[in-house]
Amino acid sequence: MVVKKGILNKLYIVVVLMALSFIVVVFKIFNLQYIEGDKYRKLSLEKTHRNDTIFANRGNVYAADGNLLATSMSKFNIRMDVMAVKSSVFERDIKALSNELSKMFKKPSSYFQKKLRDARKRKNRYLLIARNVGYNDYAKMKTFPIFKLGVFRGGFIAEQKTVRVHPIGKIAERTVGYDNHRGGAGIEGAFAEYMQGENGRRLKQKIAKGQWKPINDVNEKEPIDGRDVITTIDVNIQDITHHALLKQLEYFDADHGCAVVMEVETGEVKAISNLGRTKNGKYYEKRNYAVWESHEPGSTFKLASLMVALEDKKVDTSLVVDCGKGKIFVNNKKVEDSKRGGYGKISLARVFEVSSNVGIVKVIQKHYDKSPKKFTDKINSFGLGEMTGVKIKGEGKPFIRDPKDKSWSPISLEWMAWGYGVSLTPLQQLTFYNAVANNGTVVKPRFVKELRVGNKVEKSFDKIVLKEKIASQTTINKVRKIMENVVKRGTAKNIYSPNFSMAGKTGTAKKWIPKHKDENGKTVYGHYSSKYYTSSFAGFFPAKEPKYSCIVVIHKPKKEKGYYGATVAAPVFKEIAQKIYTSTPVDNQSISEEKEFASINKSYENYYTKLRKYKTIMPKVTGMVAMDAISLLENMGLKVKFSGSGKVVEQSIEKGNKVKKGATVYLKLS
Amino acid sequence: MITSAHRADQKVLKIAELNRLKRQLRAEFVDTGTTLMRMKLESSIRDKVKTKGLNPSKTPPQKIKVTVKKD
Numbered sequence: 001m002v003v004k005k006g007i008l009n010k011l012y013i014v015v016v017l018m019a020l021s022f023i024v025v026v027f028k029i030f031n032l033q034y035i036e037g038d039k040y041r042k043l044s045l046e047k048t049h050r051n052d053t054i055f056a057n058r059g060n061v062y063a064a065d066g067n068l069l070a071t072s073m074s075k076f077n078i079r080m081d082v083m084a085v086k087s088s089v090f091e092r093d094i095k096a097l098s099n100e101l102s103k104m105f106k107k108p109s110s111y112f113q114k115k116l117r118d119a120r121k122r123k124n125r126y127l128l129i130a131r132n133v134g135y136n137d138y139a140k141m142k143t144f145p146i147f148k149l150g151v152f153r154g155g156f157i158a159e160q161k162t163v164r165v166h167p168i169g170k171i172a173e174r175t176v177g178y179d180n181h182r183g184g185a186g187i188e189g190a191f192a193e194y195m196q197g198e199n200g201r202r203l204k205q206k207i208a209k210g211q212w213k214p215i216n217d218v219n220e221k222e223p224i225d226g227r228d229v230i231t232t233i234d235v236n237i238q239d240i241t242h243h244a245l246l247k248q249l250e251y252f253d254a255d256h257g258c259a260v261v262m263e264v265e266t267g268e269v270k271a272i273s274n275l276g277r278t279k280n281g282k283y284y285e286k287r288n289y290a291v292w293e294s295h296e297p298g299s300t301f302k303l304a305s306l307m308v309a310l311e312d313k314k315v316d317t318s319l320v321v322d323c324g325k326g327k328i329f330v331n332n333k334k335v336e337d338s339k340r341g342g343y344g345k346i347s348l349a350r351v352f353e354v355s356s357n358v359g360i361v362k363v364i365q366k367h368y369d370k371s372p373k374k375f376t377d378k379i380n381s382f383g384l385g386e387m388t389g390v391k392i393k394g395e396g397k398p399f400i401r402d403p404k405d406k407s408w409s410p411i412s413l414e415w416m417a418w419g420y421g422v423s424l425t426p427l428q429q430l431t432f433y434n435a436v437a438n439n440g441t442v443v444k445p446r447f448v449k450e451l452r453v454g455n456k457v458e459k460s461f462d463k464i465v466l467k468e469k470i471a472s473q474t475t476i477n478k479v480r481k482i483m484e485n486v487v488k489r490g491t492a493k494n495i496y497s498p499n500f501s502m503a504g505k506t507g508t509a510k511k512w513i514p515k516h517k518d519e520n521g522k523t524v525y526g527h528y529s530s531k532y533y534t535s536s537f538a539g540f541f542p543a544k545e546p547k548y549s550c551i552v553v554i555h556k557p558k559k560e561k562g563y564y565g566a567t568v569a570a571p572v573f574k575e576i577a578q579k580i581y582t583s584t585p586v587d588n589q590s591i592s593e594e595k596e597f598a599s600i601n602k603s604y605e606n607y608y609t610k611l612r613k614y615k616t617i618m619p620k621v622t623g624m625v626a627m628d629a630i631s632l633l634e635n636m637g638l639k640v641k642f643s644g645s646g647k648v649v650e651q652s653i654e655k656g657n658k659v660k661k662g663a664t665v666y667l668k669l670s
Numbered sequence: 671m672i673t674s675a676h677r678a679d680q681k682v683l684k685i686a687e688l689n690r691l692k693r694q695l696r697a698e699f700v701d702t703g704t705t706l707m708r709m710k711l712e713s714s715i716r717d718k719v720k721t722k723g724l725n726p727s728k729t730p731p732q733k734i735k736v737t738v739k740k741d
Contacts, residue, residue: 067707074697134704135697167704168711213682239711499728579712582730589735 052204052212056197058164059226061176061187064268064449067235069176070188073165076138078129081155082119085146089153090120093145100144104137105130125155132163164188171242172233174285175272175392175447186288187229187447190391194451197226227451227458232268237261237580241271244575245552249275249283252557252568256283258290258426259552259572260445262434264540266463267443270548271576289553294396294423298509299355299565300538300551301419303479304432305364306352308378310475314367317349317478323358330414335361338508338564349482353490355506357418364417372403372413379416382470383442384424388431390445399423419509420528429538430551433504435467436483437540437549440476442467484543492537492566495574500581503546504539504573506565511556532556535568541577550576603628611635618665620655621648626669637661644669 032040061070082090098112119127133141138158141147147156164180166173177186184192200223204212214220245259256276262269276286287293309315326342328335337343337356351359368375379385385400400422401412415421427445435442444464451459483503486492491506511532518524536553540546552569562568607628610619615636621629629648630640638659643666652666653659708714716726 068700068703071700073700074693134701135694136701139698165700165704167700167707169708207679207682209683211679211682211686213679235707236712239713243713578728579726582727585731585733587735588732589737 048206049215050204050206050212052202052214054200054202054223056199056223057225058197059195059228059453061195062228062230063168063233063235063238064231064270065235068167069172069231069233070164070166072162074135074160075163075165076133076135077131077159077161078133078138078141079157079159080116080119080127080129080147081125081151081157082116082127083123083125084152084155085149086153089146089149096145097147101129104140126157168235168238170284172238172272172285174274174288175233176231177392184393186392187231190393191227191229191448191451195226195229198224200224225453227453229451230449231447232263232270232449233272233447234270236583237576238271238273240579241572241576242273242275244572245273245275245554246283248554248568248572249277252554252561253281254554254558254568255556256286256289257552257554257569258293259550259576260290260427260430261548261550261576262430262445264434264437264546264549265443267431267434267446268449268463269445269447272447288392288394289555290426290551291390291392292394292396292425294398294425294428295534295553295555296420296422296509296512297424297429297536298419298507298534299357300429300433300505300507300536301422301424302352302355302360302417303436303483303505303538304379304382304384305360305375305417306348306482307382307436307471307475307479308375309363309367310478311378311471312367312374315348315363317347317482319348319363320345321348321351321356321359321362323351323356323362326356326358328358328362330361330365331410333411335414335418349478349485352479352482352505353485355486355491355508361414361417365414368413372408375413375416376400376402382432383435383467384422384428384432386466388428388445388466390427390447392447395427396425397423398425398428419507426536426551426553429536430549431466433538433540433551434549435470436476436479437546439473440469440471441465442470480543480546483539487539487543491564492570494566495570497574497578500541500577501543502539502541502574502577503543504537504570506570507534507536507538508563508565509534509536531559533559533563535563535565537565537569537573539573541581548577548580607632616658616660618651618653618655618657618659621651621667624648626667629667633665633667639664640667641665642667642669646670 058072060068063069094113094116095109098109098116101107101112102109115127142156146154148154150156164178166176175186177184177188177190179188179192179195183189188195201221202214203220205215207213241259241261245257248254249257254277256274258274259271260269260273261271272290274285274287274289275283276289277283310317322345323337323343326337326339335357337358339354342358343350343354343356346354346356346359348359348363351363364375379400385398387395387398389395401408401416403412412421431442431445442465444466446461446463448461450457450461480503483505484501486505487496487502492504495502510528510530511534513524513527513529513532515526516524534553534555535557536551538549538551540549550573552572554568557563557568603625607624611632613619614632619632621632624632625647626642626645630642633640636659639662641664646669648667649670650668653663659665
């Protein structure tokens with residue numbers, strides 16, 4: 001019985017153990033099903049369902065004529081898993097692959113061979129072959145030896161990413177701008193919220209092949225695509241502007257410069273180029289100088305001074321001004337003319353033409369020294385002290401000193417007359433010159449024409465008038481004529497052309513060097529440099545009924561090579577004006593005395609109807625003139641062989657027969 | 671019921687494939703468009719034809735309108 005008891009005991013133990021494990025299992029099931037059930041149900045849903053964001057397409061940026069300026073595109077990073085390739089294949093094809101790579105990337109074939117072999121030695125499974133490869137190149141690379149074997153046998157890894165590309169390249173890059181981790185710049189930055197669109201949301205369920213199928217969901221949201229921005233930029237004018245500016249910058253080794261072309265009547269900016277120098281002497285669109293850089297304009301400001309004096313009827317353009325020997329002192333500060341020995345007694349109009357500093361300072365001093373506020377008030381009434389309010393971020397602040405300012409000194413008025421002590425951005429200066437070209441109406445500079453979704457225009461931007469009339473028509477006409485003479489016989493006569501008219505003003509301003517310590521630690525007080533200049537030219541063309549206004553500002557040209565506005569900046573203006581002039585056709589109407597000839601008309605009608613009617617059936621061409629018959633038959637796709645000249649007498653294929661393209665027909669002419 | 675679910679799945683796969691094709695074609699379009707745009711620019715054309723002796727015109731083209739007197 002002891003033995004049986006032992007077995008029974010063991011049996012009991014087994015039963016107890018089994019019961020225990022059974023309880024544990026039941027408990028665990030209970031746990032999983034009810035207590036932690038929700039958690040696992042959620043997990044399973046997550047594996048099969050997810051809330052998917054449907055990314056909205058970012059809008060594109062277009063030029064005024066429809067050319068694409070910025071768009072999102074797939075770019076590929078090509079990498080290679082060198083180890084995935086079998087040794088035999090590798091050895092056999094590595095030379096061919098390196099040859100193809102060297103053709104595509106312009107590096108010697110040996111460079112690629114070495115690179116691939118080294119990678120194989122180091123067992124590199126992720127070797128970088130090329131970055132930012134465009135689609136066409138990517139498609140080509142897929143057919144290269146070894147690569148064409150695919151991912152697993154050729155080790156071809158292509159990583160796709162969406163980048164913003166500029167088809168036009170570096171031209172106007174800063175103005176087209178960007179909107180990413182660096183912030184927002186240019187048009188992309190200013191119109192970011194229009195161009196972004198809104199992402200949509202959809203609930204999706206997992207199905208085969210890694211695909212997700214959308215399910216009906218109350219929370220679903222359709223994505224709203226970003227708007228396309230149509231800018232005012234004209235690609236061809238922009239092209240010329242960019243290259244003309246670049247040429248001058250490179251020749252004069254300048255630090256940076258900008259050029260802006262505006263349509264007079266509408267204020268649309270047709271071209272804007274900003275180029276800054278890098279350490280190795282190359283230029284690129286570094287900062288939007290035209291919009292942002294507020295600087296002392298120098299002589300281009302004299303237009304404003306002259307207009308103030310003329311509008312207040314204090315002077316007339318025929319007033320004789322004694323510029324003496326070209327040197328005067330105002331409060332012990334020297335005002336000098338660029339011509340040695342001075343200009344003597346000249347008219348006020350001539351003062352402007354030759355840009356005599358002495359002349360303009362004397363005139364302004366005489367009439368406004370006792371009442372400087374009258375001068376500054378009038379300047380402000382031209383809109384010069386105000387921002388233009390362009391949509392592009394970062395517009396520079398203009399500065400016109402007020403007589404009530406603490407910084408107003410006894411020479412502030414005189415210095416303002418020839419463009420120092422005031423600060424304007426090139427765009428603000430251009431807006432002013434544009435107003436003069438536009439008969440006194442100040443229009444706001446605009447970069448964007450309309451916003452579109454697909455082909456539908458969503459929002460249109462029209463011209464905005466900032467000021468109706470800043471000066472009387474007489475003053476405007478007078479100063480426009482004087483500016484035309486600046487180019488004809490004044491400081492800018494080097495750009496004069498008999499073929500087309502231009503008008504404008506040169507500017508050569510010394511740069512202000514603020515107080516600083518030089519290399520030896522000595523304090524250098526603030527002064528006007530005799531080495532660094534800002535050369536500019538602002539104007540419009542044609543001189544009568546101006547269509548476009550343009551400003552060119554170049555900073556720090558190499559003094560030895562030249563620094564006058566006429567030599568450095570004006571040539572850019574001329575090249576732009578010339579280009580626009582030669583691309584605008586001139587209307588010429590000629591009235592012909594010829595009579596209509598009924599027989600010519602009839603034979604043309606005959607030809608034309610035959611052309612439209614016969615596509616595959618041979619027409620009757622006998623009796624037709626050779627040139628009509630030949631062009632008719634060749635349009636149908638036949639090869640025509642003929643002998644003789646004149647009218648068609650015989651045709652080798654009878655009328656009414658069906659003809660195939662490429663068939664030959666013989667015509668006999670007499 | 672099963673058929674419709676399968677059909678829906680097939681549609682999803684087809685949409686995905688078409689989307690892929692669309693992105694591919696678009697990339698090809700923009701890529702070729704970029705090359706074309708660069709070639710179209712007047713400055714590049716000026717450079718190319720300079721060797722052949724062509725220079726930009728100094729005078730603009732003239733539009734000639736002919737009016738014919740009808741009898």
